[in-house]
Amino acid sequence: MTATETKAGDKRPGQKVMTMLEAITDALRTEMQNDDRVVVFGEDVGKKGGVFGATMGLHEQFGEQRCFDTPLSECGIVGTAVGMAVYGLRPVAEIQFLDFIYPAFDQIVSEAAKMRYRSGGEYTCPMVIRSPYGGGIRGGHYHSQSSEAYFCHTPGLKVVIPSTPADAKGLLISSIRDEDPVVFLEPKRIYRHGKGDVPLGEHVVALGKARIARAGNDVTILCYGAMVPVCEQAADAVAGRSIEILDLRTLVPLDEQAVVDSVRKTGRCVIVQEAPKTCGYGAELAAIVAEKCIEYLEGPVVRVTGFDTPFPYALEHLYMPDSKRVLAGIDKTFHW
Amino acid sequence: MSDLLTIIEHDGKAQKGKDPNLPASELQQLYRLLVTTRLLDERGLAMQRQGRIGFYLQSTGQEASHLGAAYALKASDWLFPAYRQPGILLLRGVDLDQIVCEWLGNSGDTSKGRQMPVHYSFRQANFVSISSPIGTQLSHATGAGMAAKIRGDDTVFMTFCGDGGTSSNDFHSGLNFAGVYKAPVVFVVENNGWAISVPCAQQTASESLAIKAQAYGMPGVRVDGNDLLAVYRVCRQAVDRARAGEGPTLVESVTYRMASHSSSDDAARYRDAKQYEAWKQKDPIARFQAYLKHKKLWDPAFEAEVVDTAKARIAAAVERAEARPAMTPDTLFDDVYMNLTPQLAEQRQQLRELMQQGGVGADVGHFPL
Numbered sequence: 001m002t003a004t005e006t007k008a009g010d011k012r013p014g015q016k017v018m019t020m021l022e023a024i025t026d027a028l029r030t031e032m033q034n035d036d037r038v039v040v041f042g043e044d045v046g047k048k049g050g051v052f053g054a055t056m057g058l059h060e061q062f063g064e065q066r067c068f069d070t071p072l073s074e075c076g077i078v079g080t081a082v083g084m085a086v087y088g089l090r091p092v093a094e095i096q097f098l099d100f101i102y103p104a105f106d107q108i109v110s111e112a113a114k115m116r117y118r119s120g121g122e123y124t125c126p127m128v129i130r131s132p133y134g135g136g137i138r139g140g141h142y143h144s145q146s147s148e149a150y151f152c153h154t155p156g157l158k159v160v161i162p163s164t165p166a167d168a169k170g171l172l173i174s175s176i177r178d179e180d181p182v183v184f185l186e187p188k189r190i191y192r193h194g195k196g197d198v199p200l201g202e203h204v205v206a207l208g209k210a211r212i213a214r215a216g217n218d219v220t221i222l223c224y225g226a227m228v229p230v231c232e233q234a235a236d237a238v239a240g241r242s243i244e245i246l247d248l249r250t251l252v253p254l255d256e257q258a259v260v261d262s263v264r265k266t267g268r269c270v271i272v273q274e275a276p277k278t279c280g281y282g283a284e285l286a287a288i289v290a291e292k293c294i295e296y297l298e299g300p301v302v303r304v305t306g307f308d309t310p311f312p313y314a315l316e317h318l319y320m321p322d323s324k325r326v327l328a329g330i331d332k333t334f335h336w
Numbered sequence: 337m338s339d340l341l342t343i344i345e346h347d348g349k350a351q352k353g354k355d356p357n358l359p360a361s362e363l364q365q366l367y368r369l370l371v372t373t374r375l376l377d378e379r380g381l382a383m384q385r386q387g388r389i390g391f392y393l394q395s396t397g398q399e400a401s402h403l404g405a406a407y408a409l410k411a412s413d414w415l416f417p418a419y420r421q422p423g424i425l426l427l428r429g430v431d432l433d434q435i436v437c438e439w440l441g442n443s444g445d446t447s448k449g450r451q452m453p454v455h456y457s458f459r460q461a462n463f464v465s466i467s468s469p470i471g472t473q474l475s476h477a478t479g480a481g482m483a484a485k486i487r488g489d490d491t492v493f494m495t496f497c498g499d500g501g502t503s504s505n506d507f508h509s510g511l512n513f514a515g516v517y518k519a520p521v522v523f524v525v526e527n528n529g530w531a532i533s534v535p536c537a538q539q540t541a542s543e544s545l546a547i548k549a550q551a552y553g554m555p556g557v558r559v560d561g562n563d564l565l566a567v568y569r570v571c572r573q574a575v576d577r578a579r580a581g582e583g584p585t586l587v588e589s590v591t592y593r594m595a596s597h598s599s600s601d602d603a604a605r606y607r608d609a610k611q612y613e614a615w616k617q618k619d620p621i622a623r624f625q626a627y628l629k630h631k632k633l634w635d636p637a638f639e640a641e642v643v644d645t646a647k648a649r650i651a652a653a654v655e656r657a658e659a660r661p662a663m664t665p666d667t668l669f670d671d672v673y674m675n676l677t678p679q680l681a682e683q684r685q686q687l688r689e690l691m692q693q694g695g696v697g698a699d700v701g702h703f704p705l
Contacts, residue, residue: 039483039486065486066486070513071512071513071516073508073509073512073513075475075505075506075509076475076478076506076508076509076510076512076513078475079472079474079475079476079478079479079506079509079510079513080475080476080478080479080482080509080510080513081479082475082479083475083476083477083478083479083480083481083482083483084479084480084482084483085479086464086479086480087414087479087480087484088483088487089483089486089487091479103505106469106472106505107472107475110467110469110472111469111472111476114467115465116671116672116673116674117450117671117672118447118450118451118455118457118467119446119447119450119457119459119464119465120445120446120448120450120457120671121448121670121671122446122457122458122459122465123457123459123464124674155672156672156673158673179673179674180673180674208677208678252677253673253677253678253679254679256678256679257678
């Protein structure tokens with residue numbers, strides 16, 4: 001686990017303070033320059049540059065062939081991306097909101113995820129589906145959901161979620177270079193918050209490696225995406241205990257060793273996700289901790305999650321885990 | 337729209353001015369492919385009935401439709417097939433052994449036993465892996481066509497679905513995107529009358545399937561799918577058009593599913609025998625045979641040679657394929673990703689250890705239930 005990694009032999013790149021959105025645009029621009037097989041497309045990603053601006057300037061710079069608008073059809077966006085990938089391009093398809101991805105579910109689950117396996121490795125599907133996801137923007141249930149678990153449950157897909165601008169760039173570049181389909185989920189709540197230093201030019205963060213966002217000894221918090229800053233806020237508020245925060249960054253394949261090492265060290269584990277509780281990704285983490293750390297545990301594994309309701313509009317602030325709920329979760333691992 | 341383009345009359349004569357006049361050797365080779373495809377199909381079903389393979393999907397009655405269509409392509413062109421175009425594999429030189437190994441899912445299967453029988457993938461033939469969900473390949477063909485345009489290749493893409501497939505999401509998405517981006521794609525809808533037990537009239541209220549092309553800004557052509565020359569002629573025009581950068585075409589090839597949907601289905605339960613008998617009179621192989629006979633390219637001796645050769649080749653392929661070993665257990669975990677993830681490595685190890693203890697995997701599933 002390292003915070004960021006740059007390719008060996010590279011000259012030390014300069015840094016620039018960016019938002020996560022700017023870092024994502026920078027990643028796309030970098031890879032479009034590096035590799036002319038990379039094409040970027042989706043609804044409104046061309047001239048407009050995306051509804052959040054993630055593809056701003058790419059159409060102008062690379063032209064209509066490399067960055068273009070599509071008809072309003074997620075099924076078509078992902079279906080054509082599969083065909084492009086099979087033929088030899090590196091498509092990066094944007095789904096405007098993760099909540100709208102369901103018409104493409106068949107293409108993702110039945111086609112992209114299975115192409116390599118079902119053809120015995122003859123055909124592959126190296127493509128990225130980028131999509132803003134998650135709550136905290138008062139978007140109601142069709143602009144806020146965290147449905148990462150559906151994709152994590154599908155062998156053949158990788159699932160990546162950054163929580164910092166530098167990681168967003170490095171992980172997106174790795175995802176585009178990956179030989180397998182990657183669902184790259186962008187926590188839109190922190191698209192423009194929490195600016196950070198981002199290396200210019202070449203910057204790669206390996207998939208499958210978690211990041212210790214904060215080192216500690218008493219409790220491990222497992223989290224990802226927009227929950228990372230929430231957990232950091234909670235850790236700041238804890239007095240007298242040392243909290244370790246593990247930012248998973250890649251949900252599939254998970255850096256299981258990092259999870260196990262941390263929980264064995266601290267003996268306590270809180271899992272934080274904004275998705276609904278039942279069968280969420282946190283359930284998988286809890287099971288891994290139960291299977292591999294049981295003799296090290298000094299308290300129950302605690303999940304802090306969204307509720308098993310559709311994502312609400314007016315009561316969003318009660319639905320989303322906040323630092324208070326994370327604190328209560330930490331407390332439960334000591335008092336049970 | 338009800339006009340059906342036909343070339344070979346029922347007496348075997350080609351309509352005036354429409355005969356593509358393919359060389360005699362090519363015509364005889366096409367006949368050989370038609371017959372071999374039919375015989376391979378009969379053998380596949382027989383092997384399923386004998387319990388030697390788990391499942392089979394026949395293409396009987398549709399041989400001329402898909403062979404005529406694919407014959408219009410160059411070898412470098414790509415196919416995104418559905419599951420009733422096996423003749424294309426023979427046309428593109430795929431070894432019969434490899435086909436039978438796919439049915440068996442053994443170590444000779446290029447797909448490594450990952451799919452049910454007849455879901456072929458042959459990269460050597462630019463024949464992209466078939467999936468069971470209906471219509472998904474239509475969008476893939478469009479995407480590949482868009483990719484070829486972006487790269488400046490002159491590859492043409494042909495994709496197939498049935499009449500049922502025209503109701504799928506991807507029929508709309510695939511054709512809509514192809515129209516917008518002028519993708520070099522030929523969409524061949526093999527209207528065989530039935531989607532398992534649902535007749536075409538219940539798929540759509542459109543007066544035809546070809547007419548749907550109008551909604552996507554591309555030409556739609558309706559052709560007699562049991563007339564190899566007619567399908568070839570229409571598809572050749574569509575392929576040339578695509579290669580010239582003029583965009584996609586929808587071809588409705590009107591044919592008939594002479595067999596049941598699959599080895600698990602019994603069409604007699606929902607289909608009028610009279611309909612079957614009527615279509616049997618329009619058998620595409622007999623039709624092409626009559627054409628060859630008219631051209632003096634067919635006689636009983638040629639027929640005997642074609643049939644005997646095909647049967648012998650199929651029998652030998654089955655014998656060799658059945659002698660191949662099964663897939664090894666470790667391959668279960670390969671090709672999920674390019675590299676084995678730590679999780680898959682751990683699961684593979686767990687299976688290895690359980691297998692060493694013995695008894696694991698004794699309960700083999702059977703299909704059909």
